[in-house]
Amino acid sequence: MLRRPSGAPKGVWGWMTTVDHKKIGILYGVTAGIFFLIGGIEALVLRLQLGAPNQTLVSADQYNQLFTMHGTTMIFLVVMPLSAGFANYLVPLMIGARDVAFPRLNAFGYWVFLVGGLFMYSSFFLGGAPNGGWFGYAPQTALQYSPGHNIDFWVFGLQILGIASLSGAVNLIVTILNMRAPGMSLMRMPIFVWMSLVAQMLLLFAMPVITVALFLLMFDRLFGANFFNINAGADPLLWQHLFWIFGHPEVYILILPAMGVVSEVLPVFSRKPLFGYSVMVFSGIAIGFMGWGVWAHHMFATGLGPVAVSAFSLSTMFIAVPTGVKIFNWIATMWGGRIRISTPLLFAAGFVAMFTIGGLSGVTHAIVPSDTQQTDTYYIVAHFHYVLFGGSIFGLFAGVYYWYPKFTNKLLDERLGKLHFVLMLIGFNLTFGPMHVLGLQGMPRRIYTYPANRGWDFWNFVSTIGSLTIALSILVFLINVRKTRRTEQDVGADPWDARTLEWSIPSPPPSYNFASVPVVAARDELWHRKYGEDGEGRPVRRELDYPVVESLDDGEGKHIHMPSPSYWPLVASLAFPVICYGLIYRVWAVSILGAFWLIGAIYAWALEPQTAPPEDDDDAVEPPALGPGDDGQPVPALAQGGG
Numbered sequence: 054m055l056r057r058p059s060g061a062p063k064g065v066w067g068w069m070t071t072v073d074h075k076k077i078g079i080l081y082g083v084t085a086g087i088f089f090l091i092g093g094i095e096a097l098v099l100r101l102q103l104g105a106p107n108q109t110l111v112s113a114d115q116y117n118q119l120f121t122m123h124g125t126t127m128i129f130l131v132v133m134p135l136s137a138g139f140a141n142y143l144v145p146l147m148i149g150a151r152d153v154a155f156p157r158l159n160a161f162g163y164w165v166f167l168v169g170g171l172f173m174y175s176s177f178f179l180g181g182a183p184n185g186g187w188f189g190y191a192p193q194t195a196l197q198y199s200p201g202h203n204i205d206f207w208v209f210g211l212q213i214l215g216i217a218s219l220s221g222a223v224n225l226i227v228t229i230l231n232m233r234a235p236g237m238s239l240m241r242m243p244i245f246v247w248m249s250l251v252a253q254m255l256l257l258f259a260m261p262v263i264t265v266a267l268f269l270l271m272f273d274r275l276f277g278a279n280f281f282n283i284n285a286g287a288d289p290l291l292w293q294h295l296f297w298i299f300g301h302p303e304v305y306i307l308i309l310p311a312m313g314v315v316s317e318v319l320p321v322f323s324r325k326p327l328f329g330y331s332v333m334v335f336s337g338i339a340i341g342f343m344g345w346g347v348w349a350h351h352m353f354a355t356g357l358g359p360v361a362v363s364a365f366s367l368s369t370m371f372i373a374v375p376t377g378v379k380i381f382n383w384i385a386t387m388w389g390g391r392i393r394i395s396t397p398l399l400f401a402a403g404f405v406a407m408f409t410i411g412g413l414s415g416v417t418h419a420i421v422p423s424d425t426q427q428t429d430t431y432y433i434v435a436h437f438h439y440v441l442f443g444g445s446i447f448g449l450f451a452g453v454y455y456w457y458p459k460f461t462n463k464l465l466d467e468r469l470g471k472l473h474f475v476l477m478l479i480g481f482n483l484t485f486g487p488m489h490v491l492g493l494q495g496m497p498r499r500i501y502t503y504p505a506n507r508g509w510d511f512w513n514f515v516s517t518i519g520s521l522t523i524a525l526s527i528l529v530f531l532i533n534v535r536k537t538r539r540t541e542q543d544v545g546a547d548p549w550d551a552r553t554l555e556w557s558i559p560s561p562p563p564s565y566n567f568a569s570v571p572v573v574a575a576r577d578e579l580w581h582r583k584y585g586e587d588g589e590g591r592p593v594r595r596e597l598d599y600p601v602v603e604s605l606d607d608g609e610g611k612h613i614h615m616p617s618p619s620y621w622p623l624v625a626s627l628a629f630p631v632i633c634y635g636l637i638y639r640v641w642a643v644s645i646l647g648a649f650w651l652i653g654a655i656y657a658w659a660l661e662p663q664t665a666p667p668e669d670d671d672d673a674v675e676p677p678a679l680g681p682g683d684d685g686q687p688v689p690a691l692a693q694g695g696g
Contacts, residue, residue, distance in 0.1 A: 057617045057662060070618035072156035073564055077163050078142025079460065084167055085134040091174075092126035093527060095119045097520055100484070104517035106505040116501035117184035118203070122174075124187030125207065128307065129214050130170045132445045136310035137162075137221050139452055140249045142460070144225060146555035146562060147243045149234025149571045154227040156616040157658065158220050164626035166217035172630040173210030176203065183207035186499065188300070189270070191281035191292035196274045202637055208271050209633035215260045215267075216629070222253040222260075229253075234554075236573035240334070243553045244327060247334050248313030251341040252306050259302040266295035275636060290355060297348035305344040307441055308408075309337060311448025312379060315401045318451050319383055321551050322398035323390030326577060329382045336375035336382075343372040353421055354428040362421055369419035373412065380409055396470030397549075400451035403478055407443025411436060414489065429499075432492025438485045450477075450530075455549070462560040463542040469533040476526035483519025487512035552580040565613040617664045625654035 058070045068076060099119055102110045111119065145153055153159050176182045184203045185194040194204045229250045233242070242250075270292070272278035279285035281292055320327045327333060349357060349365040357365075383405050392398070414436040418424045427433060450473075457465050496509050503509055547556040554571060555562070557579045575581040584592040628651035635644030 057619055057664065062618055067618070069623055070620055072160045072616045072619055072622070074141050074145055074153045074156065074159055075562060075564075077159050078138045078140075080163050081134045081138030081141060081166070084163075084170070085131050085138060088126055088130040088134075088170060090527070092123050092131055093524065095123040095126070097524055099123065100517040100520040102501060103503075103513050105514065106503050106507075106510055108502055111501065113501045114181070114184060117186075117499075118177075118182040120499065121183045121186050121207070125173070125183065125211075126170075127441070128187060128303070129211065130166075130173075132307045132441065132449070133218065134166055135449050136249075136252065136307070136445075137166075137218075139245075139310060139314065139449070139456075140225055140253075141221075143456065143555060144228060144246055144249055145232070146459075146558070146566055147246050147553050148229065148232065148237055149554050149567060149573060150228065150232040151566045151570075151613070152616065153224050154232060155224045157619050157622050159224050160619065161622035161626060162217045162220040162224065164623045165213060165220070165629060168626050168630050169210055169213030169217060172213060172633060173206055175630075176206035176210075179206075183210075188296055189292075190296075191270055191273070192283055192287070192289055194270060195281050196277075197282075204270075205274060205637040208267050208274070209637065212264060212267050212271075213629045213633065215264050218256055219260050222256040225249060225253045226257065234571050234573050237578075240331065241573055241576045241578075243313075244316040244330065244333055244337075245310070245313035248309040248316070248337050251337050252309040255302045255306050255309075255341050255344065259299045259306065262295055263299035266292060266299070269295075271636075275639075290352070293352050293355065294348070297351045298345070300351065301348040302341075302344045304437075304440065305340055308444050308448075309340065311404065311445045311452075312337065314448045314452035314455070315383065315404050317553065318397045318401040318455050319386045320577075321455075321549050322393045322395055322401075323387045324393070325386055325390040326552075326580075327382070328385035328388075329378075330576065332378060333382055336378045339375040340372065343368065343375070347372055350418055350424065353418075353424045366419050366421050370416065373416055373419075376412055380405060380412070395454075395549075396465070396467055396474060397451045397455035399471060399474045400447050400454060403474065404444060404447040404451060407439055407447055407481065411439030411441075411443055414439060427492055429497055430492035431488040431496045431498050434498050435485045435488035435492060438488070442485070443481060447477075450474075456555075457537075458544045458548050459555060459560050459562070461537075462544055463537050463540060464544050464548060465537050466533050469529055469536070473526050473529045473533065476522055476529060480519045480522030480524075480526055483522060484516050485519070487516045487519075491516075547579075550583075552577040554578055557582075564615055568613075614664065619658070619661060621654055621658035621661060625651060625658060628654060 058066070061067065062070050068080065071077065098111065099116065102108050102116060141153070141159065145151065173183070179202065181201055181203045183189075183206055185199060185207065189204065189207060192198060194207075229242070229246055239247075269278070269280040273280050273282065279287055281287050281289065283289055316327055316333060346368040347365060349361060350369045353362055353365075387402075414432070417427065418436070454465055454470055457463065491509055491512050494508055494512075496503065496507070503513075544560065546559050549556070554573075557571070558567060571578070583594060585595045587593045628647045631647030631650060632644050633647075635641060635647060
């Protein structure tokens with residue numbers, strides 16, 4: 054029973070038992086992509102409902118369910134796991150490691166994320182989806198005001214997803230701090246790795262806060278506790294403090310990885326190093342720290358008092374400083390560069406422009422009278438979509454187009470890619486730009502319909518047209534992916550003439566990543582291996598040499614032992630929905646069964662042999678045969694794949 058899967062499982066079973074960080078990264082990306090389509094359809098229905106006054110496409114309760122699931126999906130099931138997918142796939146490659154620190158924990162994190170998402174969506178078939186908003190304000194979400202099971206699914210679903218996020222955060226932090234290649238100091242790490250590290254640190258400390266809030270709400274709903282019962286003397290602001298202490302760092306958990314992606318893309322397509330690398334690193338760290346001190350600007354309208362309001366107003370203004378530093382550094386990176394107008398660059402530049410607009414509208418929230426006027430209007434909806442869609446989604450699409458050749462050895466079609474960008478940019482601004490006007494005109498958010506002659510009809514119509522344009526742009530992207538899958542391409546290891554280590558190995562990378570562990574001597578290691586300088590300091594292409602690669606393993610025939618596949622991450626993850634269904638429907642025996650299931654799976658995981666049986670150990674991979682180079686030194690795997 055405790056044997057690992059024999060050999061190297063193929064097909065679906067191979068994906069279900071894999072512990073390879075690259076496959077898990079792809080699983081994260083594909084799953085988050087599917088949830089992105091679902092969340093997008095939900096948003097489209099919302100916009101069709103609001104496209105004209107007095108619409109009856111959905112009822113008020115259905116509208117509440119849709120906007121709650123749209124927000125929850127996009128934050129917890131799309132942007133966070135997409136960033137996790139990039140980090141899982143790329144971080145070990147970028148730091149010169151063969152794997153993550155805890156491969157089975159990595160697989161466990163993905164499966165828990167998947168079952169958490171499916172658990173939450175099962176609510177649509179079991180009486181109704183969560184309907185209290187992605188913020189779940191108590192006491193409205195307490196049992197006396199939300200007697201159905203809608204909120205129970207939200208509470209337990211987020212707790213399952215929180216376990217996935219924490220396991221991924223621990224794994225990536227340990228990997229980055231302990232598994233960097235020789236010579237890769239912290240200040241030589243690629244900027245994407247730095248931003249991922251800061252985001253995972255934020256996640257590590259932010260998730261416990263929302264977990265505490267969710268446990269309190271769970272006890273109120275299941276056992277009649279009074280943490281949010283005003284009649285029993287509870288303070289209704291307790292939930293808001295706990296939620297936004299998590300919620301505002303969460304914004305930076307979502308945006309920092311996208312900032313890292315853009316900081317990798319812009320130098321490659323500007324043919325210049327990143328301007329102010331050190332400043333970019335420390336501004337990212339500063340954003341991480343300062344993100345903890347601004348949560349109460351979400352609560353200016355709750356009557357915190359003048360001292361608290363003044364303090365949080367100032368802290369909100371200050372956090373614009375490191376963010377502004379990053380924006381100026383991105384512009385300086387492009388300034389004077391030999392720009393290549395490719396799709397990754399367009400999305401990266403789109404990120405800078407849209408995020409800047411979102412940042413400027415965010416500054417208005419630091420001004421208390423302005424914020425008070427804007428609270429709970431569509432101006433807020435416009436602001437956070439400019440930050441989270443214009444920021445995260447544009448940045449992550451830049452990453453998709455940039456690293457797609459590394460994932461598949463194929464380039465996405467450039468013409469379709471540019472069409473995708475243009476349609477998305479137009480659709481995005483048509484959708485969310487008018488919401489600034491609607492907010493200033495006083496249209497409240499979270500209303501499922503509105504009467505005519507309020508002055509809101511035209512801009513709502515424009516906004517709905519914009520959302521349909523975004524949907525069309527996503528369709529173009531899907532066509533591009535399908536078209537590219539059918540093509541026979543071999544773009545080589547380094548089609549963009551890039552700067553970081555992942556482009557020095559074949560595409561897609563072998564299971565062991567590097568046949569020999571690279572020794573790093575400079576920031577932008579690959580660039581310095583490919584280019585020297587002429588007498589005037591201009592970069593000159595040279596033949597690849599490998600003066601900084603450490604000697605290889607003991608030579609031909611030496612096996613690189615990679616972690617064997619395992620059943621137990623999947624088996625253990627399936628216990629969580631069993632426990633939660635039992636708690637929601639008060640069938641305690643089911644919950645106890647799920648708890649025993651989980652404990653048993655953890656014991657089996659702990660007692661599992663480290664590797665597959667020797668006779669089946671096909672997962673151990675022999676590195677490519679090596680030959681002598683021009684200088685008589687062995688040529689390492691970095692030369693494989695061309696480019």
